[in-house]
Amino acid sequence: VSGIKKPFTEVIKANIGDAHAMGQRPITFLRQVVALCTYPNLLDSPSFPEDAKKRARRILQGCGGNSLGAYSASQGINCIREDVASYIERRDGGVPADPDNIYLTTGASDGIATILKILVSGGGKSRTGVMIPIPQYPLYSAAISELGAIQVNYYLDEENCWSLDVNELRRSLNEAKAYCHPKVLCIINPGNPTGQVQNRKCIEDVIHFAWEEKLFLLADEVYQDNVYSEGCQFHSFKKILYEMGPEYYNNVELASFHSTSKGYMGECGYRGGYMEVINLHPEMKGQLVKLLSVRICSPVSGQAAMDIVVNPPIPGEESYSQFIKEKESVLNNLAKKAKLTEDMFNKVPGVHCNPLQGAMYAFPRIFIPAKAIEEAKAHKMAPDMLYCMKLLEETGICVVPGSGFGQREGSYHFRMTILPPIEKLKILLEKMKDFHIKFLEKYA
Amino acid sequence: VSGIKKPFTEVIKANIGDAHAMGQRPITFLRQVVALCTYPNLLDSPSFPEDAKKRARRILQGCGGNSLGAYSASQGINCIREDVASYIERRDGGVPADPDNIYLTTGASDGIATILKILVSGGGKSRTGVMIPIPQYPLYSAAISELGAIQVNYYLDEENCWSLDVNELRRSLNEAKAYCHPKVLCIINPGNPTGQVQNRKCIEDVIHFAWEEKLFLLADEVYQDNVYSEGCQFHSFKKILYEMGPEYYNNVELASFHSTSKGYMGECGYRGGYMEVINLHPEMKGQLVKLLSVRICSPVSGQAAMDIVVNPPIPGEESYSQFIKEKESVLNNLAKKAKLTEDMFNKVPGVHCNPLQGAMYAFPRIFIPAKAIEEAKAHKMAPDMLYCMKLLEETGICVVPGSGFGQREGSYHFRMTILPPIEKLKILLEKMKDFHIKFLEKYA
The missing domain is CATH 3.90.1150.10 (Aspartate Aminotransferase, domain 1)
Structure with missing residues (x-):
């Protein structure tokens, strides 16, 4: 200028x-399915593969009037929530996932902001404290400040590959108790901006700590497909929670988040995402659904894109290779x-x-x-x-x-x-x- | 059950x-353009009309990496905001519209909730009052209560086809001044749930009232294409404001809203919308952009759908008839x-x-x-x-x-x-x- x-x-x-803006190409299959849903005349076209058509038909059957243009239920399209639950079960080696605990969101950000909104309450010394890693993704600090909650910092250990040390969680929590009521513990794994991948032991420690301290766990797992280092592996908080036994999985409240925006698909513009929320108190669940219903529903084309992320081609299908x-x-x-x-x-x-x-x-x-x-x-x-x-x-x-x-x-x-x-x-x-x-x- | x-x-x-859920068919041209944007291979297909391809190419050029999967600017894709501005100018008989005043939103609801958020401030007796019609669309009462603002009711006149009487506005405002600081006046025209269409005189009276009382006007005009009665016509608040002269159009703060969800297209699921905001204080504008940027951007496929609503086929084009x-x-x-x-x-x-x-x-x-x-x-x-x-x-x-x-x-x-x-x-x-x-x- x-x-x-x-x-x-x-x-x-x-x-x-923003992967596509940097030249990454969309995954063909995902776009084929969304195009078929958008313009169902293409279901007659021989240039689209059958496995894409099958998925498009299924998604459209879940839509009001078989159209991406109808509102969905506030929680998201039923058959897509079922696909998300199946995906989670496969990913977590058979740990059960209930479609009723799945909420389709406008990107993961929307889910995180919405959950924080229902968890934050109270004023003065009983103001809600929300523990977040430092360094953090600024969505957290912005949402916390917008809600008038208290940001409680715990520091990741740069000397140890940005790992999370449960002693640092404890220090942070104990100090915070003097001036607020810490209720929520946010984890970003794999880390943004730090890129660390938490090992099983670390996740177990965090879950035990959350159980002990009755903290609501938010697990931001949008980079679950983005793990590169030799010897590193993604473990979901949900899976480890189940493996720790019923005392944990019947008590610890956990919301975990995923999105169409990262991973290998990089579909940021669709604003697709989901959250799985377990052990949420029924009263809070009512509040959550009410809050979601004010915005009516998340974008239905983003829901469709999310479906393909959790339900991609499988071996034997035409588009698999x-x-x-x-x-x-x-x-x-x-x-x-x-x-x-x-x-x-x-x-x-x-x-x-x-x-x-x-x-x-x-x-x-x-x-x-x-x-x-x-x-x-x-x-x-x-x-x-x-x-x-x-x-x-x-x-x-x-x-x-x-x-x-x-x-x-x-x-x-x-x-x-x-x-x-x-x-x-x-x-x-x-x-x-x-x-x-x-x-x-x-x-x- | x-x-x-x-x-x-x-x-x-x-x-x-929810038009499509009740069997209304999507507008072919809109879906063709969105499908072309979704799966650009179709740009080579002879079964899509040239005018649809032309629009799809233009939208994709406005997208990062030419992909609907890239984030857009928080305010929305530039060329789509330009198309919205041109649409408003055509609709309003040449009254100028500045793309810089246009914000693409996640449906109109998102725009309304966001504007209310930046306008509401203060506590106690200086709590912000927001005037809304009764009957109203419940988004307003929900947003006002969520923000801790005060809902100030003015009643539409059922005996006179649910018309808005400026004396009732005055009564309502004067009573409200005793317990809050009324700053915002919301209008729904054509009315939801009441279906009335305001005439020019009524709109002039409302604008004069807002000018006199320094109220920020919110004009919810999502039903602007849905006018049926003989002798009724849609007049936008923006147009009437300009026709009332510079004393008004240089001073009255106005946000008006439109959406892909209603009208003849009924594309609710895309969550497309825009707002035009004029005379917004630069400081407030900074706050608005900051607030929008927390959610990064509205769904890009919804932005594309909005583009077709404001930029449909014109006489002479292949798809016009x-x-x-x-x-x-x-x-x-x-x-x-x-x-x-x-x-x-x-x-x-x-x-x-x-x-x-x-x-x-x-x-x-x-x-x-x-x-x-x-x-x-x-x-x-x-x-x-x-x-x-x-x-x-x-x-x-x-x-x-x-x-x-x-x-x-x-x-x-x-x-x-x-x-x-x-x-x-x-x-x-x-x-x-x-x-x-x-x-x-x-x-x-």
Whole structure:
């Protein structure tokens, strides 16, 4: 706009997990089914595979008037909630899932904000405390502040690959009890922005802690398909909860979230998602349904997209081989880029990057010289904001300062997605390296 | 479920404005464009018309990575906001509309709830008062209560076809000033549930009143295409505001709302909508954008559907004649059903029904005998709730009691959609007549 010449030719938006915007192609099968649902005349077209048609017919049968244009029930289309429940049972090795506990939401964000809304109550010293990891995904801090609840921070351990230590949970909870009533514990696994993947032991500890302290668990598991590191595996909180036995699974209240936006499909624009809520008090459930019904229903085309995420082609079906090829291509690429990013950052002096075990972000720690910190202070700016602004101005690369996610006092980070195509990512990482070295020199 | 035999074979859901669920067919052109956007391979198919392809290409160019799966800007896709602005200018005879004032929303409900959220502030005696018509659409009362604002009722005049009288606005406002700070005036035109269409004089009076009293105007105009009565015409608040001159159009703050869900398209499931907001204070605008960005963006397929509502085929284009045929068929049918419903209800003793000038509901006044009122009180039920429950049990017809919308003390109503196909609607109205007569006899 200003006409001032910049030392770069394009802005690279590595600030937001928006896969398609960075060139990732949609999964063909998912789009075929949604197109068939959108324009059912295509059900007669020989150019669409039978397995896609079968799913489209089933979804349409679940829609009022067989149309994506009808409202669904507030909780979501029945047959899609059934498919979600079957998916969860398969994923969790047979642990039962009840469609009645499934709610289709407008992306995961909507589910998280809605659950928080029914859990938050009270004022003064009995104000509801909501425990969140630091660093966190800013949806949490925004929702907590909007609801007038109290944000209770627990810190992830950067020295140990951003792992969650239950002693830190306990410290955080005990301190919070002095000024609020902590009721909710939020977990992001795989982590955003930190990319750690929690192991079974960690999840068991967290569940035991929630049981002991009667905390409502929110498990944000939208990156459940995005696990890359050797030896890492996604375990759902629901599964581990069941494996811990009836004392736990009959008592611990748990809401877990998934979405069409991440994983290998990256369908952010459809705003599809679901949550599974177990052990919710019937009175709270009534409140939840009432709250959902004010917005009538989540977008039905997003519900359809969610259905394909949980009900993809299976071996023997016509579209299976293409589907698997596309899915694995996306995930293998992300795994390569995760490793590449970690390795490249760790070669830069003054940068430390934990392994990107999962999700789709790097959150490296950066050393910022004292002189740069002074300059930032003079501009009333967080030092990592200054760093990111300079990076943008000099290279066209857009990343988000760590201060937007929270970090330990005196440490500085930024979040960058690994979504650009690999050749572009390499160039981008080279540019960031050069920038960082010059930055260190300039403010030495 | 219970297995008890009911005296009917199907439940007819005349309780919600869900056109496709009641058998209305989608507009072909709209679905063609959305299908093309969903699965762009179809852009090579000879079975899709060129004008649909042209629009799909344009929408996709506005999407990140040319995909409906990318997030859009929080305010919505630029080229769609431009199309909305052009639509408003055409509709309003050339009154300018700025795309920068357009926000694409998740249905109109989302826009209304979001605007109310930024307008409501303060506690105690300075709590924000929001003026709403009685009867009202319950989204308003729910949003107001959720925000902790004060609902300020003004009554529509049932004796005069549910018209809005500015003296009643003044009475309501003056009384409210004693206990809150009224800041917002909500108008629903054409009316839901009342179906009245406001004339130019009425709108001028309302705008003058809002100007005088410095009230923020919310004009819910989602039924702008649903006007049936001879001599009635839709006038947008925006247009009349401009025609009243710069003293008004430079000062009165106005948000107006539209949606894909009603009109002739009835695409409720897509959750598409827009709002146009004028004279919003820049600081408030900043708050609005911040609030919208928490949910990232409205569903992109809903945005695409909204585009076709505001940018349909024009004369000379390939799809024009089919589009007009489909559109007029829906609207002519609704007009017939509006007249039929009014006439049939007014033949029933103890029922009075104002003309259904617009929208898609009848809101007849029903006489409920004293004995029935007593029975309802014994069950701690609103008398019209008892009436609607009995109607459902005996006929399978589902309508909504007037007490859900608000009504003058001692008067009783229900809301019924006119969406069932005409032959079915006739049978339904006959059944309701028989039910009503028997009801009067039973409780005589």
